Amino acid sequence: MAFVRPVHEAENRLARFNGExxxxxxxxxxxxxxxxxxxxxxxxxxxxxxxxNDVAFQEIRRLERSARSxxxxxxxxxxxxxxxxxxxxxxxxxRRHLERLVEEYAGDVCGNFRPGVYRFxxxxxxxxxxxxxxxxxxxxxxxxxxxxxxxxxxxxxxxxEAADRGTLVVVPTHLSNMDSVVLGWSLYIAGLPPCTYGxxxxxxxxxxxxxxxxxxGAYRVDRRIGHxxxxxxxxTYSQVLLERGYHQLFFPGGTRSRxxxxxxKVKLGLLSTALAAFQTNIAEAKPHGRIxxxxxxxxxxxxxxxxxxxxxxxxxxxxxxxxxxxxEFSRLGRIADFSRRVLAMESSLVIRYGAPLDPxxxxxxxxxxxxxxxxHRVDPATYVTGPDGKVEHDxxxxxxxxxxxxxxxxxxYRRLTVFMxxxxxxxxxxxxxxxxxxxxxxxxxxxxxxxxxPVDGVREDVARARAALVARGDAGVLAERYQTMRPGDVVDExxxxxxxxxxxxxxxxxxxxxxxxxxxxxxxxxxxxxxIGTGVWS
Amino acid sequence: xxxxxxxxxxxxxxxLADVVARRGKPALLWSDSAEIAKExxxxxxxxxxxxxxxxxxxxxxxxxxxxxxxxxxxxxxAVRSPRVEATVRALGDxxxxxxxxxHAIGSQTHAGRVSELVRRETPVKRVGVVAGPALAKDLRxxxxxxxxxxxxxxxxxALVRQAVEATPILRVYRSSDLTGVxxxxxxxxxxxxxxxxxDGIGLGTGPRAVLLCRALxxxxxxxxxxxxxxxxxxxxxGLGNLVVRAxxxxxxxxxxxxxxGKGETPARRETEGTRAAQALVPQARAxxxxxxxxxxxxxxxxxxxxxxxxxxxxxxxxxxxx
Numbered sequence: 001m002a003f004v005r006p007v008h009e010a011e012n013r014l015a016r017f018n019g020e021x022x023x024x025x026x027x028x029x030x031x032x033x034x035x036x037x038x039x040x041x042x043x044x045x046x047x048x049x050x051x052x053n054d055v056a057f058q059e060i061r062r063l064e065r066s067a068r069s070x071x072x073x074x075x076x077x078x079x080x081x082x083x084x085x086x087x088x089x090x091x092x093x094x095r096r097h098l099e100r101l102v103e104e105y106a107g108d109v110c111g112n113f114r115p116g117v118y119r120f121x122x123x124x125x126x127x128x129x130x131x132x133x134x135x136x137x138x139x140x141x142x143x144x145x146x147x148x149x150x151x152x153x154x155x156x157x158x159x160x161e162a163a164d165r166g167t168l169v170v171v172p173t174h175l176s177n178m179d180s181v182v183l184g185w186s187l188y189i190a191g192l193p194p195c196t197y198g199x200x201x202x203x204x205x206x207x208x209x210x211x212x213x214x215x216x217g218a219y220r221v222d223r224r225i226g227h228x229x230x231x232x233x234x235x236t237y238s239q240v241l242l243e244r245g246y247h248q249l250f251f252p253g254g255t256r257s258r259x260x261x262x263x264x265k266v267k268l269g270l271l272s273t274a275l276a277a278f279q280t281n282i283a284e285a286k287p288h289g290r291i292x293x294x295x296x297x298x299x300x301x302x303x304x305x306x307x308x309x310x311x312x313x314x315x316x317x318x319x320x321x322x323x324x325x326x327x328e329f330s331r332l333g334r335i336a337d338f339s340r341r342v343l344a345m346e347s348s349l350v351i352r353y354g355a356p357l358d359p360x361x362x363x364x365x366x367x368x369x370x371x372x373x374x375x376h377r378v379d380p381a382t383y384v385t386g387p388d389g390k391v392e393h394d395x396x397x398x399x400x401x402x403x404x405x406x407x408x409x410x411x412x413y414r415r416l417t418v419f420m421x422x423x424x425x426x427x428x429x430x431x432x433x434x435x436x437x438x439x440x441x442x443x444x445x446x447x448x449x450x451x452x453x454p455v456d457g458v459r460e461d462v463a464r465a466r467a468a469l470v471a472r473g474d475a476g477v478l479a480e481r482y483q484t485m486r487p488g489d490v491v492d493e494x495x496x497x498x499x500x501x502x503x504x505x506x507x508x509x510x511x512x513x514x515x516x517x518x519x520x521x522x523x524x525x526x527x528x529x530x531x532i533g534t535g536v537w538s
Numbered sequence: 539x540x541x542x543x544x545x546x547x548x549x550x551x552x553x554l555a556d557v558v559a560r561r562g563k564p565a566l567l568w569s570d571s572a573e574i575a576k577e578x579x580x581x582x583x584x585x586x587x588x589x590x591x592x593x594x595x596x597x598x599x600x601x602x603x604x605x606x607x608x609x610x611x612x613x614x615x616a617v618r619s620p621r622v623e624a625t626v627r628a629l630g631d632x633x634x635x636x637x638x639x640x641h642a643i644g645s646q647t648h649a650g651r652v653s654e655l656v657r658r659e660t661p662v663k664r665v666g667v668v669a670g671p672a673l674a675k676d677l678r679x680x681x682x683x684x685x686x687x688x689x690x691x692x693x694x695x696a697l698v699r700q701a702v703e704a705t706p707i708l709r710v711y712r713s714s715d716l717t718g719v720x721x722x723x724x725x726x727x728x729x730x731x732x733x734x735x736x737d738g739i740g741l742g743t744g745p746r747a748v749l750l751c752r753a754l755x756x757x758x759x760x761x762x763x764x765x766x767x768x769x770x771x772x773x774x775x776g777l778g779n780l781v782v783r784a785x786x787x788x789x790x791x792x793x794x795x796x797x798x799g800k801g802e803t804p805a806r807r808e809t810e811g812t813r814a815a816q817a818l819v820p821q822a823r824a825x826x827x828x829x830x831x832x833x834x835x836x837x838x839x840x841x842x843x844x845x846x847x848x849x850x851x852x853x854x855x856x857x858x859x860x
Contacts, residue, residue, distance in 0.1 A: 372630070376631075378661035387611070
């Protein structure tokens with residue numbers, strides 16, 4: 001099936017990645033080693049002995065918990081040996097160990113880009129998937145199929161131009177392991193350039209996805225490793241890629257939203273590399289040195305891993321299971337089922353891109369210039385340079401700027417959220433259950449097992465909330481297809497979606513009552529609206 | 539050397555410029571009156587705001603905000619609170635990302651804290667506040683004073699310190715609690731009206747002490763709920779400010795409260811303190827924070843409740859664990 005894509009297409013800078021890979025790795029290794037050696041002069045916690053001991057300690061702890069293979073056990077022995085010998089090592093020996101570890105971690109992180117795989121992925125794969133996804137032609141900046149199954153929208157012309165002027169850092173919300181596949185596809189459909197991105201190493205356990213990730217510029221992030229040296233390597237790798245103009249994608253929420261809500265806060269580590277790279281570009285007077293942060297929301301009517309994620313959130317062990325390796329995403333049959341059932345529904349997936357921000361959190365106008373809150377242009381370099389135009393290094397200042405950028409992203413996510421009938425109906429029922437029970441404590445509400453609400457009441461609630469969201473403008477809106485639909489039809493659409501995929505229907509209609517059969521999933525889907533507050537529902 | 543640009547050539551701003559300049563640090567004042575700017579530059583006096591005081595010659599002034607912004611990276615906002623919004627908007631046209639704006643406004647606008655106003659109306663991101671018990675007359679008399687400079691940016695507080703610290707007269711402490719210091723400073727003005735009321739009806743020293751303690755507790759509750767730190771309210775911007783303002787019988791806030799306490803009906807009831815109270819009562823309600831003193835105070839100022847009734851209500855309200 002042919003896709004109608006924008007005439008103008010951003011340059012695929014990843015095409016040159018393999019040629020630069022060795023230089024990128026060498027640069028990353030040089031910077032991380034030099035930074036650590038420089039800091040080590042301060043002694044104390046920055047000393048090489050401390051840094052290496054921290055690496056060994058955390059690796060030993062990780063492997064003691066998880067080592068199963070003989071290779072892992074051998075590695076555990078090597079770490080223990082290193083920890084034992086550290087005290088007696090000379091400075092030169094410690095330096096060599098540092099270099100070896102940095103080389104090893106950088107090699108593990110580093111991605112790949114195979115043009116052949118990219119051609120296959122972008123030409124053949126969409127055609128195969130086309131039967132399911134059926135995209136429609138471009139109209140008014142939005143894409144999808146004629147009946148609106150999948151929609152990609154936002155200021156796409158502006159983003160394509162930004163991709164020419166500078167480097168994009170695409171930072172979407174994160175609900176599902178399908179996100180990277182879906183977002184990559186949406187970039188292609190929208191004529192936006194492919195991005196390199198930091199994917200959790202656990203994703204590489206799915207052979208199908210792993211193949212594409214390996215070969216489409218994904219770099220591996222092992223979230224089980226928490227020591228500072230590994231984070232240094234990751235951040236430096238990200239920074240060097242940005243400095244070299246590679247568009248990048250990462251999920252600043254860090255992990256899939258377990259409760260299903262929109263991200264309330266974001267992790268700042270990788271995000272901070274945008275400002276760091278921007279400063280290098282200023283110092284080196286690069287002509288296309290601007291870096292644009294592009295918020296995006298990925299909005300599903302039904303989430304592939306909803307059952308596992310909400311169970312994980314609710315379970316006490318949820319506090320510990322940061323990485324789930326045995327969810328629906330690891331089962332190809334479940335993905336196929338999800339694709340067949342869910343993606344066949346109308347408007348079941350909306351990918352909404354927002355206008356770009358600069359690394360300071362300023363909005364950017366259509367010409368790619370930063371603007372202040374009043375809409376006046378401001379040169380982003382002035383935030384980090386002195387009167388002589390030279391960059392003034394101040395890590396604490398930069399951390400504060402990045403924190404503010406993170407807050408701006410959270411506001412953007414709320415604004416860009418597209419609710420589906422499933423979210424609205426779940427919230428309306430949940431509110432009624434809470435009012436009837438006289439409590440908002442989810443655990444008390446969930447104990448009931450099932451719950452019910454009158455169809456008429458839920459219809460009214462959905463209609464009222466839909467109008468209130470449009471009036472507010474800062475908390476997201478119901479998907480366009482459902483904006484003018486009769487409230488009763490919105491409820492009916494939700495019921496279809498709710499019985500399409502999950503083990504049992506989330507909500508069913510019995511006469512004039514809506515029966516919530518799975519309160520945990522009802523809680524999950526209503527959580528998408530959690531940032532709205534209770535005002536519009538009561 | 540860091541040049542401090544002081545936006546506002548009122549009593550406090552001019553006194554600060556004088557103290558700073560006498561320590562050999564450059565200070566440039568901005569006044570919206572070209573006459574005042576000319577008088578400062580030519581006669582080294584500011585008779586309208588500091589009658590009879592000879593300013594140190596290095597104190598310079600301008601009536602051009604653009605000139606001020608070109609000369610100074612650090613801008614200290616020291617205008618009276620009714621003029622804050624217009625002045626900040628005007629600043630927005632002349633500053634860039636390189637500027638640092640610190641304010642000394644002990645009040646709150648209806649649209650929020652002054653730092654929020656600066657961030658909304660200008661491209662400036664590095665904002666801060668200075669507050670504390672440093673009265674203009676103490677600065678001029680060379681008495682030891684201290685203020686706290688607060689900003690989440692360490693570079694901002696360091697810059698303020700570099701620019702205005704003038705030991706042994708003026709000592710500058712640092713804090714990262716911008717929200718707390720701003721709220722503590724704004725609330726102090728409101729509670730000063732309450733002290734005037736208490737003195738007006740002749741409550742005496744015991745009840746005055748109760749008012750001081752409960753006002754601090756209320757301020758801390760509101761501050762913490764707003765994102766500030768409790769400790770800030772027992773520091774220079776909170777307790778320090780409150781002690782000194784509660785004793786400043788010539789301030790507008792105190793005088794308004796005192797007259798109301800005496801049963802007078804002053805026509806003008808808008809002061810920095812009442813503006814702060816009126817802005818913060820809705821904030822306290824929205825955050826679900828009990829603020830009986832602020833509520834009682836605004837009720838009295840707005841004429842809805844007699845002073846004695848407000849005191850009775852306060853004393854009859856539920857006393858929680860301290």
